[in-house]
Amino acid sequence: MGIADLDGNKLLDVYAQIASIPVGYNNPHLKEVAQSPEMITSLINRPALGNFPSADWSHILKTGILRAAPKGLDQVFTAMAGSDANETAYKAAFMYYRQLQRGGPEVEFTAEELESTMNNKGPGSPQLSILSFKSAFHGRLFGSLSTTRSKPIHKLDIPAFDWPQATFPQLKYPLEEHVQENAAEEKRCLEEVERLIKEFHNPVAAVMVEPIQSEGGDNHASPAFFQGLRDITKRNKVLFIVDEVQTGVGATGKFWAHDHWNLSSPPDMVTFSKKAQTAGYYFGNPALRPNKPYRQFNTWMGDPSRALIFRGIIEEVERLNLVENTRTTGDYLYAGLESLAQKYPEHFQNLRGKNQGTFIAWDTPKRDEFLVKAKTVGVNIGGSGAQAVRLRPMLVFQKHHADILLESLEKIVKLV
Amino acid sequence: MGIADLDGNKLLDVYAQIASIPVGYNNPHLKEVAQSPEMITSLINRPALGNFPSADWSHILKTGILRAAPKGLDQVFTAMAGSDANETAYKAAFMYYRQLQRGGPEVEFTAEELESTMNNKGPGSPQLSILSFKSAFHGRLFGSLSTTRSKPIHKLDIPAFDWPQATFPQLKYPLEEHVQENAAEEKRCLEEVERLIKEFHNPVAAVMVEPIQSEGGDNHASPAFFQGLRDITKRNKVLFIVDEVQTGVGATGKFWAHDHWNLSSPPDMVTFSKKAQTAGYYFGNPALRPNKPYRQFNTWMGDPSRALIFRGIIEEVERLNLVENTRTTGDYLYAGLESLAQKYPEHFQNLRGKNQGTFIAWDTPKRDEFLVKAKTVGVNIGGSGAQAVRLRPMLVFQKHHADILLESLEKIVKLV
Numbered sequence: 001m002g003i004a005d006l007d008g009n010k011l012l013d014v015y016a017q018i019a020s021i022p023v024g025y026n027n028p029h030l031k032e033v034a035q036s037p038e039m040i041t042s043l044i045n046r047p048a049l050g051n052f053p054s055a056d057w058s059h060i061l062k063t064g065i066l067r068a069a070p071k072g073l074d075q076v077f078t079a080m081a082g083s084d085a086n087e088t089a090y091k092a093a094f095m096y097y098r099q100l101q102r103g104g105p106e107v108e109f110t111a112e113e114l115e116s117t118m119n120n121k122g123p124g125s126p127q128l129s130i131l132s133f134k135s136a137f138h139g140r141l142f143g144s145l146s147t148t149r150s151k152p153i154h155k156l157d158i159p160a161f162d163w164p165q166a167t168f169p170q171l172k173y174p175l176e177e178h179v180q181e182n183a184a185e186e187k188r189c190l191e192e193v194e195r196l197i198k199e200f201h202n203p204v205a206a207v208m209v210e211p212i213q214s215e216g217g218d219n220h221a222s223p224a225f226f227q228g229l230r231d232i233t234k235r236n237k238v239l240f241i242v243d244e245v246q247t248g249v250g251a252t253g254k255f256w257a258h259d260h261w262n263l264s265s266p267p268d269m270v271t272f273s274k275k276a277q278t279a280g281y282y283f284g285n286p287a288l289r290p291n292k293p294y295r296q297f298n299t300w301m302g303d304p305s306r307a308l309i310f311r312g313i314i315e316e317v318e319r320l321n322l323v324e325n326t327r328t329t330g331d332y333l334y335a336g337l338e339s340l341a342q343k344y345p346e347h348f349q350n351l352r353g354k355n356q357g358t359f360i361a362w363d364t365p366k367r368d369e370f371l372v373k374a375k376t377v378g379v380n381i382g383g384s385g386a387q388a389v390r391l392r393p394m395l396v397f398q399k400h401h402a403d404i405l406l407e408s409l410e411k412i413v414k415l416v
Numbered sequence: 417m418g419i420a421d422l423d424g425n426k427l428l429d430v431y432a433q434i435a436s437i438p439v440g441y442n443n444p445h446l447k448e449v450a451q452s453p454e455m456i457t458s459l460i461n462r463p464a465l466g467n468f469p470s471a472d473w474s475h476i477l478k479t480g481i482l483r484a485a486p487k488g489l490d491q492v493f494t495a496m497a498g499s500d501a502n503e504t505a506y507k508a509a510f511m512y513y514r515q516l517q518r519g520g521p522e523v524e525f526t527a528e529e530l531e532s533t534m535n536n537k538g539p540g541s542p543q544l545s546i547l548s549f550k551s552a553f554h555g556r557l558f559g560s561l562s563t564t565r566s567k568p569i570h571k572l573d574i575p576a577f578d579w580p581q582a583t584f585p586q587l588k589y590p591l592e593e594h595v596q597e598n599a600a601e602e603k604r605c606l607e608e609v610e611r612l613i614k615e616f617h618n619p620v621a622a623v624m625v626e627p628i629q630s631e632g633g634d635n636h637a638s639p640a641f642f643q644g645l646r647d648i649t650k651r652n653k654v655l656f657i658v659d660e661v662q663t664g665v666g667a668t669g670k671f672w673a674h675d676h677w678n679l680s681s682p683p684d685m686v687t688f689s690k691k692a693q694t695a696g697y698y699f700g701n702p703a704l705r706p707n708k709p710y711r712q713f714n715t716w717m718g719d720p721s722r723a724l725i726f727r728g729i730i731e732e733v734e735r736l737n738l739v740e741n742t743r744t745t746g747d748y749l750y751a752g753l754e755s756l757a758q759k760y761p762e763h764f765q766n767l768r769g770k771n772q773g774t775f776i777a778w779d780t781p782k783r784d785e786f787l788v789k790a791k792t793v794g795v796n797i798g799g800s801g802a803q804a805v806r807l808r809p810m811l812v813f814q815k816h817h818a819d820i821l822l823e824s825l826e827k828i829v830k831l832v
Contacts, residue, residue: 017464018715030460043455043725044446046693048433080496081716091574098573112566112738118550120576124568128575134534140714142502142559142577152530152540153710158507159544159618160536161558161575202575274715277462283803294569298556299434299690300497305721311458413480 002199005410007252012404015382019214019246019392022275023316029265033312042304049078049301065280065313068249069238070256072266073282075289082245082273083139086297087207089269089281090143092288093206093239095295095308097128100237105291117127120378129161129202131193131238133168134214135385147208150216150385164200166193168213169221173350186221190228197236206239206268207232210352214246217385218361220352230263239268241281249275250317250395253327253357260356275395277313278306321396323357330357333391333402340409347413358397363387366416373415379408428820431798435630435662435808438691440503449728458720465494475722480535480727481696484665486672487700491705494718498661498689499555502624504712505685505697506546506559509622509655511711513544520770521707522827531650545577545618547609547654549584551632551801554624554659560832563624566632566801569653580616580687582609584629585637588610589766602637606644613652622684623648624653627673628769634777639677646679657683657697665691666741666811669743669773676772685824691811692728694722737809739773746773749807749818753778756825779803782832789831795824 108233117124132147213219247257273279341348353360533540587595629635633711663673690693757764769776
């Protein structure tokens with residue numbers, strides 16, 4: 001479960017390998033999956049999935065990754081980890097954008113495109129962009145890092161694309177005391193997004209956003225903000241990509257965090273990794289499939305072993321009703337944190353994540369010391385941004401774990 | 417072994433999941449590895465290796481990935497697949513280059529760097545470059561794709577960095593009849609590399625090269641050419657990275673293809689994937705480690721399951737002496753192909769890969785038809801570039817398999 005045994009001492013793990021363990025350590029069902037004949041074959045006979053998918057690959061996808069697909073998105077491109085999941089989604093967006101400009105999938109590339117792309121120049125390699133948000137984190141390879149705006153240390157010395165960033169709403173807490181102010185902030189940010197889409201010198205092919213900025217400090221926005229992004233992107237014929245690498249697979253009390261938004265139409269793509277233990281992007285529109293073979297391709301295109309583990313995770317989530325568990329445990333935990341915040345207001349500032357399952361965070365002045373002291377009382381806990389403590393327990397986290405955590409937090413504030 | 421049984425019919429597989437299966441399908445030793453307690457743990461308790469490596473991770477590395485390390489390179493950064501292995505090597509090169517410019521690892525970033533990098537602008541996000549070669553293939557994410565110059569279809573519609581490309585030698589065959597001409601061609605290419613390093617407007621931090629251009633058409637160059645690259649990069653204080661994603665792990669009759677070159681000093685970094693079933697880059701110079709934490713980082717930083725498989729592969733390669741097997745079988749196969757080329761000169765042009773194990777290719781006028789017809793006689797075989805047939809059998813490929821292949825090739829040429 002969420003408690004690892006270290007030489008007889010218990011450690012409560014609410015960081016969970018950077019938010020990537022969903023159904024506990026040593027989960028018995030996953031252990032069965034790991035010993036299954038399918039798993040052994042996938043480990044020792046790893047296929048090049050794009051060319052030689054195994055006979056059961058389609059079945060594995062249908063009963064696994066695709067069974068968890070967000071509403072309206074019934075197709076998937078499989079990848080290895082969050083960064084390449086995001087980058088292949090960006091590639092799909094660029095191909096789609098140019099296809100629209102060109103007039104459809106059947107229009108052939110021009111001689112000039114074919115020649116210029118071999119020199120990394122337009123029109124074949126066009127200067128298009130992905131719009132992301134300040135404080136966003138979308139990965140660390142060259143394309144994804146160009147959309148990451150979390151901390152300088154993630155970006156320094158690495159060449160980046162000239163792509164635009166918009167301001168992510170900086171909400172004030174408690175939310176109920178800042179309703180108008182926060183609405184105005186979100187409106188201002190949406191206007192900035194639309195202005196950048198219309199005016200940025202490298203045309204925007206897609207807007208990329210996290211439901212909760214997870215590395216950047218646990219920054220939340222309202223469903224209305226995200227509906228606004230959906231409207232703006234649609235109006236401007238720009239794709240809307242939701243990065244659910246950290247928020248996906250149950251942690252917010254919905255299977256996908258964007259399920260909280262009740263969008264009028266689904267995102268164009270949703271990327272995933274971490275708790276899925278595999279990675280990729282979901283999409284719905286068939287026009288997002290490349291119009292020719294070998295445009296989106298690589299040797300492995302994911303890993304069936306990890307796809308089998310995700311299937312096992314989905315089965316456990318369903319069997320144990322873990323999304324519901326995370327929702328109710330999260331509500332319970334949030335209430336306990338509210339009490340702590342009343343008692344120790346200086347240590348628990350800007351508590352956030354209400355009704356977001358266990359995806360809860362707060363700011364604390366001596367944050368780094370707080371994280372270190374936590375280990376001394378048996379809690380493994382992480383930070384995000386400059387000041388936040390972020391909770392990322394597993395989906396199997398229950399009320400009695402929450403009680404241990406709340407007691408421990410009180411001990412920690414007395415130590416820092 | 418290299419022969420897969422399809423409903424009672426045998427298929428000789430000399431493509432091997434795009435050159436990525438080393439020790440045969442259903443290898444019994446790998447099967448044991450796949451069922452080991454270590455494997456089960458690594459599958460169900462996947463660690464975030466950068467923060468929480470398992471207690472045995474260092475042991476797994478020392479007895480596995482690091483045991484196969486190229487001479488002089490005793491450190492490794494682990495990754496997921498070829499593209500991110502190459503891109504993290506590029507990141508290491510950029511950090512190293514800027515660190516030299518800055519005056520050492522202890523020199524702090526300037527306020528201007530910290531600020532500009534958040535806007536994807538210099539000096540924090542500098543306009544540095546990686547020099548690669550025409551027809552090169554180094555992957556398909558944004559940074560690696562900017563160094564890939566194989567085919568337009570790999571690159572079209574995707575924004576790319578303004579990075580330089582030099583000409584890869586276009587040797588004439590048979591080599592022994594074009595000694596002077598080929599030497600002049602290599603000299604010309606080396607001069608172009610040095611000119612680009614000195615003059616290209618985005619300063620070159622590293623030169624990236626494949627020992628044999630594998631997707632781009634099986635283009636070879638001599639050891640002298642690569643020694644020339646080593647000299648030029650050293651002279652110009654630019655890093656020399658060798659992409660062994662396709663050539664590594666035994667296929668050329670050496671464990672690493674660059675072992676054929678007898679370099680005066682090792683490459684600065686060597687990247688690997690495919691037959692390793694995991695990925696990453698090796699390096700020797702401790703200054704290539706980032707000077708601060710979280711500069712080279714991601715959640716998983718590789719996958720211990722796949723590292724265990726690579727360890728099993730190394731054990732099989734040693735136990736069965738498979739590098740030597742590939743060398744002798746390759747020589748035998750090459751001789752057989754020389755006979756075929758004499759008999760059918762129009763079908764076997766520019767035969768190449770002598771003394772390179774089974775890493776053999778030739779050009780043939782109706783190449784795509786050749787590949788299709790091959791399947792009708794029970795052979796799975798791949799192409800590279802526009803005209804080449806490339807052989808990528810597994811390391812367990814033996815003389816009696818070579819005999820079947822040679823017989824089949826003669827059947828195929830009668831069908832196209």
